[in-house]
Amino acid sequence: MEYNFNAIEKKWQQFWKENKTYQVQIDTNKPKYYVLDMFPYPSGAGLHVGHPLGYIASDIYSRYKRLKGFNVLHPMGYDAYGLPAEQYAIQTGQHPAITTKNNIARYREQLDKIGFSYDWSREVRTCEPDYYQWTQWAFIKMFNHYYDTNLQKALPIENLIKAFEVNGTNGITAAFTEEISFTAADWNAKSDIEKQELLMNYRIAYKADTMVNWCPALGTVLANDEVSEGVSVRGGHPVEQKIMSQWCLRVSAYAQRLLDGLEVIDWTESLKDSQRYWIGKSEGAEMKFKISLPPAPSERGGECLPYQTADLYSYALLKELSEIHRKNTTEAESVLWSVLRNKSLSGYKFRRQHIIDKYIVDFVCLEKHLIVEVDGGYHNRPDIQEADKVRTFILREKDFEVIRFTNDEVINNIHVVLEKIEKKLNSIEIQPKLDQTISPSVGGGRGEASLTVFTTRADTIYGVTFMVLAPESEYTQLVTTAEQKSEVDKYLHKVKNRTERERLADRKVSGVFSGSYAINPISGTEIPIWISDYVLAGYGTGAIMAVPAHDSRDYAFAKHFNLPIICLIEGADISEESLDAKEGIMMNSGFLNGLNVKEAIQKAKDYIKENNLGRVKTNYRLRDAIFSRQRYWGEPFPVYYKDGMPQMLDEKELPLELPEVDKYLPTEKGEPPLGRAKNWQTKEGYPLELNTMPGFAGSSAYFLRYMDPKNNKELVSKEANNYWKSVDLYLGGIEHATGHLIYSRVWNKFLYDIGEICEDEPFKKLINQGMIQGRSNFVYRLVLPIEFKEKIYISKKYYDLLEKENISNIELQEFQKEARRQISKVNSELVERLEKLNSITWNKQGIHVDVNIVDNDVLNIEEFRNHPKYKQDAKDAIFILEDDKFICGWAVEKMSKSMDNVVNPDDIVEKYGADTLRLYEMFLGPLEQSKPWDTNGIDGVHRFLKRLWSLFYKGEEYIVTDEDPIADELKILHKTIKKIEWDIENFSFNTSVSAFMICVNELSSMKCSKKAILSDLVVLLAPYVPHIAEELWHVLGNKASVCDAKFPVFNEAYLVESVVKYPISFNGKVKFTLELPADMNKEEVEKTALANEQTIKQLNGNAPKKVIVVLGKIVNIVL
């Protein structure tokens, strides 16, 4: 019998399918074990040989656990929503659902060939309504909950509403977007819409105006983890910052629990570190610095400040736009402007296309804080109505009244419009309120405002020599004096026009003095306030106290602008650089002098608290996740709009299915693709949300759904969840460290909080498999003068020779001679022409060649000549060979089509079988390490399987016997059992392949074909090479699947040796070995070793200084 792997594999795959071998049910008699692979996005390119690496490892582990008596859940599914299918749809018009379905079918076909033990009856696809209804359901739950920072738990929003009704924000411990305060009376007086707007500040799923990563090329916003170095991770398109109203998830509320959870899960330290860094906790203090403000505008003649109603950050962005608007007025606007201009309305001055906060308003009377807006028909659209609501809300916050008119009203009833405006103007009583554009946290009136800073180094307060504000800070405008205004404006304009990328690339110090000063709350010194973009508005308070002596960024800034530097640490040398380390003894620091830094930090914090100068605070770098995508191929939000406010659909309405659209592009009005869907509204006629959910939505809870995939009443039943609990082993790529692995932890914690599931952490143990890189092959072509039509390829040896820097004339001549010889065999006329050339520079060119026509770096010249890709150049080319072979160069690169180095698992399975593929993938090297795929070694693994086979069959003859095994055979077997068990438990699969090889080699050389030995060996092998193991298992006379065999029990007794081979070393260098009885004691070993004649020779008449005997290990004699 030959080892006919193709037939064997087909046969058993069919058997497993028919017998439902891999289907699992809840079985409370057995302990459970849950092994999960990160589910793939089914791309159009199919699987390459790198993809199954992790799947094979997890499959081995699953099968092993099953042999060990566990009830193993090992499911697979597809992360089916995603950009590539949508991009493809845009290009071809093919519905992404069809593309996705086809890709999934291809993936499945490829996966099936490898013989995985997945329970396919539990498959999930994120794009199927019966799956994504639970994504939508969770979103509704998140909308209806807030996060209690005191209980560290999500609670129903109703609780918060009740609290507001009784106490307002007093005593509230809820995670929020913005710190706001109001009384119960305030709350109860608010309209329903106003209440809804306020609640958005607390919901876990909320809608807000946020600075987003906008990718114009993809036409969508991206999450932080989808952007790398200013470009999109997928596609590498530029990304810019933009303010947009988006759905967000309050993941920041879970920051502390995400950190705490890391302590109890078994992930690699480096992965935990990435998450810790991403969460970015810093404990410090917030401190208020009083500012001596520039004189109020009235005192200066009101030159420019009253016009400065724009949020300065937006000003630079919007200024040009506002000018364009002014030049392109609508008819209605012109009509209205003609009467409002020149103070013709009761003497009130109006401005048009004025920037207020981040909006360009049509008309404004600054004196009365009245905004007049004229709207076209466009404002009847739901999304615009909604945006208008927000706009009105924000403008009201800034104390502006807004009245709106339609174009029709203005054009046809201008007198009615004017009457209304005039009435409104006269009714507004403007309180002499200052700082309208300043957030409420600025204390006091003009002249005694204060700025809050966040610092982790409260101890360095005496070293603060200046303050720095972020350019985008709302305080920037407040502290800018008239004298500095033009300078500041110039600076703000400059930094605003810079893209994120430019800012990152250019690390030059830049900044501008605001003209104002702040007072150090502890030392009382006056310090200048500067504005610079090295301070970020989004972190802390957007303002810092600069301590140049002990912060390198502050140091660079101080040096550049010649600001004072005060050293606070005894003995520190700060002449060249700052001392950032948190160590040393304090000096120049008043009450902190003499303390070490750690003590000083604590004491300074206590001081700040006691003296009411600020508060102790913890900041996190982790930001809320933006949850809207302006794309088609994603989960629709279960959201509709009523009076411009978002409302959740009833859970009974779920799933809200993704509608059909005619094109997968934004609408003419710039709405997302769902704007094209017909009747995209509720039964009552309310418009539905046009955004869809991002990629991580569907992947955040899929591991729960596998437990109970067909349940149409719940995400997962209590019974299933209580049995399967959470994932025991999760395998996947490291690239998900700060995306999926954060979001799914948050999602899981939320479901835990609301009592839907029983465990807080989803993935107990996690292993990252390394990437499989490609190994590319090159052919080298001589670059001949243009008049030569011939192509000449040279084998690697000659390429290397010509590459040599100091190539000798002799070497060159030898090469030329050989080249001449080989060329003349094919084309002697060419040799003549070549020799007529005065000088040949021997320029050469490396060209990627398809690795599939290269074997062990030897090019298959015939296939190369006829390969469609190379034909044109290669058809009649001349090959200069070495040893009659054409050897290719090689390099390790990414596995990709463009490198011509993609190896398809199907081809390997076809040629060697799935078992060889599985084993070879494991044999390549440690699971967690990245390594190149090099098909070269695969023969060795395949030969191993053949040798294993030959223990059972000699030719056509079945040679297994029932003889009793001898001690040596049992020793080999049990050595292997021990090794394999240890290896699997430690995910060291590459070494177990070696162990199997050693075992089979030894059994072969002993000609051992005893059933007692082979039976156990087959079970050991079954997790790795299930097909051949199943075949041999049945050959041995078993009727049931090898999957349900029992893992052999290791018996130490078989390994006991009667003799030990002692290496005898001198000064640590082994010279010879000595075989001694294992039960010999230390003294006897020493004596025997010293008496040995080789020892005497080594000692050369000298007495040893010392003899070390490690029993059972080694003897070392010190000379």
Added chain:
RNA sequence: GCCCGGAUGGUGGAAUUGGUAGACACGCAGGACUUAAAAUCCUGUGGCUUCACGGCUGUGCGGGUUCAAGUCCCGCUCUGGGUACCA
């Protein structure tokens, strides 16, 4: 810059607690079988040196600890990945 890995023959890699460095494979060389090829099997294979026995040397580099270091400590170099003005 910071954080986390890695560096061992021509190649992939092994050495689990400090105890014979290079297991197991690939490749290469030689041989057996064969008319021949494939397949299979056997032998050799870190480097230098020696006819040989053997000797010397050797785990990125420089130090150190130890009877003994690929493994532990200190200081570097190169390299892969993550991250980025986070106060």
